[in-house]
Amino acid sequence: MYPVTDGTGKVIQYYTDSPGVLLRTPWYATTEFALLLGGVSLLVFLGTIIRWALLLVKRQTRRITFTRPAVFVVTLLTLAQIGFYVLLFTLVGNVHPVYGIPMVALEPTPALGYVQLVSWVYAVLTAAITLIALNQIRKRMKYLKPLLYSILSQGFVFLLYYWNFL
DSSP: OEEEEOTTSOEEEEEOSSSOEEEOOOGGGSHHHHHHHHHHHHHHHHHHHHHHHHHHHTTOGGGOOSOHHHHHHHHHHHHHHHHHHHHHHHHHHSBOTTTOSBGGGTSOOHHHHHHHHHHHHHHHHHHHHHHHHHHHHHTTSSOHHHHHHHHHHHHHHHHHHHTTOO
């Protein structure tokens, strides 16, 4: 292995005998961080939808403290994130038999366009929930939950942008 350093002496990549190069990635580019952020946001959104469904079944809709636009946006955010994961796992699940890498790395497929479309819809919905949270902060209403959803979805949009889905 042959290390390559930057101007400060920090190792930024390794050249190996294999055809690949090992690169140093920042903490926000690691798989663990992406899975943690995506998993936490999906769990929070799914938990909220399940709670709302149970409250609707029990006919206790007055306990839902969100405005109707916020309920609509959070529901669409959840569906968009689930759709993104389903499309992404569909793309990654189709592996080339010889090279062992996803087929989408070798040839673009129509599903990649759908993943980007869902990513843009998610970004627009993130902007909507952020505006709703800022409006509730301005009115000094209950704003903690919309602010939490806004922060989680903005983190997920950052990952989408970093991984070139936006």
